[in-house]
Amino acid sequence: MLFSRRSNSTVGLDVGASSIKLVKLDHGKNGFSVSAIGIRELPPEAIVADEFRDREAVIFNIQSLIDQTDPKIKDVVVSISGHGVITDKFVIDKKTGPEAEQAILFETEQRAPFDVDDVSLDYHVIKTDDEINKMEVLLVAARKEYLKMYLELIEDCGLRPVVVDSDAFAILNAYENNYDIDPAKVTALVNIGHDVTNITYMAEGLFKATRDVSSGTREIYTAIQREFRLNPELTQKAIKGEMSDTIDQDMLKATIISSTEELSSGIELAFSYFKSQTKLDRIDWIVLSGGGALVPYLPEYLQSKLGVPLELANPLRNIDYDPELFQYLQPEKIAPLLAVSVGLAMRKAR
Numbered sequence: 001m002l003f004s005r006r007s008n009s010t011v012g013l014d015v016g017a018s019s020i021k022l023v024k025l026d027h028g029k030n031g032f033s034v035s036a037i038g039i040r041e042l043p044p045e046a047i048v049a050d051e052f053r054d055r056e057a058v059i060f061n062i063q064s065l066i067d068q069t070d071p072k073i074k075d076v077v078v079s080i081s082g083h084g085v086i087t088d089k090f091v092i093d094k095k096t097g098p099e100a101e102q103a104i105l106f107e108t109e110q111r112a113p114f115d116v117d118d119v120s121l122d123y124h125v126i127k128t129d130d131e132i133n134k135m136e137v138l139l140v141a142a143r144k145e146y147l148k149m150y151l152e153l154i155e156d157c158g159l160r161p162v163v164v165d166s167d168a169f170a171i172l173n174a175y176e177n178n179y180d181i182d183p184a185k186v187t188a189l190v191n192i193g194h195d196v197t198n199i200t201y202m203a204e205g206l207f208k209a210t211r212d213v214s215s216g217t218r219e220i221y222t223a224i225q226r227e228f229r230l231n232p233e234l235t236q237k238a239i240k241g242e243m244s245d246t247i248d249q250d251m252l253k254a255t256i257i258s259s260t261e262e263l264s265s266g267i268e269l270a271f272s273y274f275k276s277q278t279k280l281d282r283i284d285w286i287v288l289s290g291g292g293a294l295v296p297y298l299p300e301y302l303q304s305k306l307g308v309p310l311e312l313a314n315p316l317r318n319i320d321y322d323p324e325l326f327q328y329l330q331p332e333k334i335a336p337l338l339a340v341s342v343g344l345a346m347r348k349a350r
């Protein structure tokens with residue numbers, strides 16, 4: 001007799017402005033393990049901020065990434081971020097069906113700065129506590145046309161988006177599942193992408209707030225390209241620190257630092273806003289993820305500019321994996337890049 005092993009895995013698909021990241025995690029009794037992983041770079045202008053400028057190229061690259069990693073993948077957990085996206089986490093009385101939807105809609109109305117009629121909601125019950133009859137809900141609300149455009153793109157890749165999450169909550173999920181949380185510390189999880197930087201704050205061991213800053217490493221990319229007169233391919237190599245033999249490192253450092261002003265002041269402003277809105281007057285440390293964590297000189301510079309100790313995130317810290325799966329990628333090096341996709345793949349999608 002054959003025993004069919006019930007598959008209990010989730011695929012996180014992180015479609016970013018510079019690359020697509022895919023992580024498939026098996027959810028086992030003893031924790032998570034990676035069963036597929038892949039990263040595929042996009043042409044430089046295919047996605048700019050939240051806009052798909054070259055839809056065909058994005059679809060082609062998502063499909064190619066699926067073919068390379070695991071062609072059987074159908075169900076994916078995806079995320080959105082940036083303008084017009086509201087995310088929150090809250091606890092309400094345990095309800096199901098239309099009653100739950102009504103209660104969640106009510107909660108959203110309290111939070112949305114725009115008319116909820118224009119908004120699509122997706123929610124996900126993260127935890128239920130039968131003893132006190134409460135449930136914790138993750139809410140993602142986005143403008144209808146934006147969400148529709150995004151989901152149609154995923155469906156046109158032949159995939160089924162089973163959960164729509166947000167980048168900020170994926171980061172939080174990856175963090176909570178990998179680190180022992182010190183309730184005495186005010187933590188800022190900062191995920192620097194190509195166009196967007198997501199900041200998620202934790203204090204007293206709990207989620208406090210989240211904010212997206214519309215700036216990322218694109219300015220650095222453009223400055224390197226201009227300064228060293230490089231084509232897109234070589235610019236990508238330089239920003240990854242892979243051109244240390246061919247370009248002057250002092251000049252690279254100066255170029256990176258001088259093009260980081262918008263990003264660092266964006267983070268600085270977000271930090272002061274957070275401090276003014278909460279009774280907490282400090283941020284004790286930053287856990288840095290996203291491609292920005294891998295740009296040479298950037299983490300050290302941010303640490304000194306912001307005056308906050310900083311550590312690189314390792315979303316694979318508590319996860320089993322076979323390094324062979326990563327092929328040419330070095331897992332311990334590129335881990336910060338996978339924070340969103342790992343956080344998405346940690347969702348229970350059914």
Ligand SMILES: Nc1ncnc2c1ncn2[C@@H]1O[C@H](COP(=O)(O)OP(=O)(O)OP(=O)(O)O)[C@@H](O)[C@H]1O
Pocket residue numbers: 015016017018019020192193194195196197216217218221236239240241289290291292294295334337
């Ligand atoms: N080893 C690396 N691999 C990939 N990207 C890197 C690496 N080192 C530095 N980077 C830089 O990090 C940036 C990409 O970061 P990330 O993948 O987090 O962004 P994204 O998710 O594509 O964008 P966004 O979240 O803004 O839509 C790029 O500008 C890239 O050049």
Ligand SMILES: [Mg+2]
Pocket residue numbers: 014015016017167193194290340
């Ligand atoms: Mg990203």
